[in-house]
Amino acid sequence: MFRHALSTAGCIGQEKVDAKVAVLKETLGWSQEEVNLAVSKAPRILVASEERLRRNAAFLLNEAGLPPQYIARRSVLLMYSLERRMVPRHLVLKALKERRLVEQDRCFFNVVAPTEEKFLEKFVAPYEESIPGLADAYESACAGKVPEGFQH
Incomplete structure (x- = not known):
């Protein structure tokens, strides 16, 4: 998984990775450790649009009522339609x-x-x-x- 995260990060550039990390921290209140866990579980979240991350996070938190830690451990949820x-x-x-x-x-x-x-x-x-x-x-x-x- 780490290898996939590195290759994903390498494809999109550090600036975009930093922007995605900022969105995850802002919308989900994640620590850097939780971001690292989420990326290790689903590296492709780094290539998702910021809008997709925001919308999915809002739904998971507000409608589905999931705690941020649950989402970090199952971060592929951020990628589903x-x-x-x-x-x-x-x-x-x-x-x-x-x-x-x-x-x-x-x-x-x-x-x-x-x-x-x-x-x-x-x-x-x-x-x-x-x-x-x-x-x-x-x-x-x-x-x-x-x-x-x-x-x-």
Whole structure:
């Protein structure tokens, strides 16, 4: 991983690396140690746009309610598509939690990280009878249309 971080940093230049580090410290309140941990886990965060980092960090902190330390240990979350992956899956998780169909402390990363097929198999298909329209709501959310009753 460190090798990937170095090659990534080498491709974009020190000025841009410093700017990304500043964004991570500012938006997530991370220490240099937490930045180092995050980069070691997902070196490609250094090539993400500052806007993407800000938007994903804001969502993870404010909507998903994740602590900054959690995000540092699972920094690949900063790279996932907000609109096509994190928001739709968060809406499904929220609906499942509201109906007490999954544990309240369900790990957010374990919901967002699986492939589309695994996610549908584990979090949508088993609950289609309990929550009519869940699959359609998820599909709509993935297309950028947040269905009524599934706002985040």
